[in-house]
Amino acid sequence: MSSSGYQVPTHKTAHPFMFEEIIKGSRFIARIAFTPSVDQAKSFVKHFNVTEPEATHHCWAYVVGNPSSTTLIACSDDGEPSGTAGMPMLNVLKHAAIGDITAVVTRYYGGTKLGTGGLARAYGGSVKQALEQLETSQRIFTEKFEIHCAYDLQKQIEYLINEVQGEILDIQFTNQVSLQLEVPRDNITQLQLSLEAYINKQQLQLNKL
Known part of the structure; x- marks a missing residue:
């Protein structure tokens, strides 16, 4: 990877990239945006807690800085069983080698429990499918x-x-x-x-x- 830059999302926090799918009745909405600072990443996450308080969960993960070297990474299960949401999302982000990125996956519970494995696949899979369509640019x-x-x-x-x-x-x-x-x-x-x-x-x- 070039020492002078790395790939970042082109979508800003005001207009994030969105991917949505229904899994066993539950609605999963992944939103991804360019967040070049931890404060911006946290603000992006907070936005959905404020605008969609009726959602069951707003799970999130971010990678701020150069993805090959940064230590500014974090994630949250937001009430889902430990390790079933935030960490699968973060692992997908880290393997994508994209920096300054925050992913929020909002879940509206549909009445059927998915189990720990099912949750991990749902949250990680939502981010993975979103990244496959995400436009990026080189941050120089x-x-x-x-x-x-x-x-x-x-x-x-x-x-x-x-x-x-x-x-x-x-x-x-x-x-x-x-x-x-x-x-x-x-x-x-x-x-x-x-x-x-x-x-x-x-x-x-x-x-x-």
Whole structure:
């Protein structure tokens, strides 16, 4: 996995992705959203407790941060037998290698008990089926820099920035050209190498912001 990013859901908390199924009369509604902080994950969970208090359970799990390294993970059975809801959901999220994600599965009891194994399959399965349809995007980590150079170098420097998938945020024109830019973390070394000759000749200054 790239050190500069990882996959995250495209759906925000205001419009989460939703998957619904009926299992032995019980209605299971899985909702999944992008939650880049623990506070946002908790707020997303709380929303359903407030808006759907008549539901039997709102079980949840979240993975905040890079899924390959984060310790910001948690889950809850919300009254279901211990280990039958939150943990199966969390295991599915962890194996999906998607970060900054919260899943809430709401259950409306339909009158038939599913047993511990049935509950685990229902909650974990709802999340798994939702993830199979979920749209994701790459969350890229970047660093910001400032470049000062002569006017006659501007076009060449802009070309080199574009080559490393950098984005120019601002340009100021004084006695020289000053560019503020943002570069994917994985491409910083490539940028530094491409500018090295200009820096050595004192034709350019590169500063990290």
